[in-house]
Amino acid sequence: MFQRFYQANPEPKGELEYVNPFTLVVAVALSAQATDVGVNKATRKLFEVADTPEKMLALGEDGLIQHIKTIGLYRNKAKNVIALSKRLIEVYGGKVPETREELETLPGVGRKTANVVLNIAFGHPTIAVDTHLFRVGNRTGLAPGANPLKVELELERVVPERWKHHAHHWLILHGRYVCKARRPDCPSCLIRDICLYDDKTVA
Numbered sequence: 001m002f003q004r005f006y007q008a009n010p011e012p013k014g015e016l017e018y019v020n021p022f023t024l025v026v027a028v029a030l031s032a033q034a035t036d037v038g039v040n041k042a043t044r045k046l047f048e049v050a051d052t053p054e055k056m057l058a059l060g061e062d063g064l065i066q067h068i069k070t071i072g073l074y075r076n077k078a079k080n081v082i083a084l085s086k087r088l089i090e091v092y093g094g095k096v097p098e099t100r101e102e103l104e105t106l107p108g109v110g111r112k113t114a115n116v117v118l119n120i121a122f123g124h125p126t127i128a129v130d131t132h133l134f135r136v137g138n139r140t141g142l143a144p145g146a147n148p149l150k151v152e153l154e155l156e157r158v159v160p161e162r163w164k165h166h167a168h169h170w171l172i173l174h175g176r177y178v179c180k181a182r183r184p185d186c187p188s189c190l191i192r193d194i195c196l197y198d199d200k201t202v203a
C-alpha cells in the first residue's frame with residue numbers, strides 16, 4: 001500500500017498553512033470541525049500580525065476573534081489559542097515543546113493535534129488519526145479499531161518504519177480525495193486490489 005502511495009506522491013504535504021511550529025499549533029487547533037481551506041483563508045492575515053505567542057497575546061482575544069470569526073467554534077478556539085500562547089510563554093519560554101506529553105498540556109491540544117505537530121513541525125514518525133484515517137484504517141483492513149486511539153496504535157504496529165513519517169499525510173489525502181466518507185471512489189483507487197472493504201463502489 002505505502003509503496004504505491006509513495007510512487008504516486010513521494011513527498012506528501014499537509015494542506016494547512018503555517019510559518020513556524022507555533023503557527024502550526026494554532027492552525028491545527030483552529031481546524032477542528034473546519035476545512036483546511038477555511039482555516040488558511042483566516043490565518044494568512046492572522047499570521048502576518050501574530051506568528052509568535054507574544055504577538056498573539058498582544059493581539060488579545062477580541063483581536064484574534066476578528067481574524068477567525070469565519071471559522072466554526074471560533075469563540076472557544078480563540079480562548080484556547082490565547083491560553084495556550086500564555087502557557088507557552090510562562091512554562092516553555094515561548095517555544096513549542098517537542099514531546100506529546102508536554103504538547104497535551106496546552107489548552108485545546110489533544111493527542112491528535114500533538115501528533116500532527118510532532119510529525120510536521122519536528123519530523124517525528126507519529127501518526128495522527130483524524131476522521132479520514134479512522135475511516136481508511138477500518139475500511140481497508142490496514143488498522144481496524146473501534147476508536148481513534150486503537151486505530152493509531154494499530155497503525156504504529158503495522159506501518160513499516162520507513163513509511164511512518166509520511167503515513168499520516170498519505171492516508172489523510174487518500175481519505176479526503178479517494179476513499180471519501182459517503183461514496184469512496186473505488187474504481188480509480190490505486191489500492192483497490194489489496195483493500196479489504198466489502199462494499200467497494202463500481203464504475
Ligand code: SF4
Binds near residue numbers: 140179192195
Ligand atoms: S478500494 Fe474503495 S474502500 Fe478501498 S481504499 Fe480504495 S476507495 Fe477506499
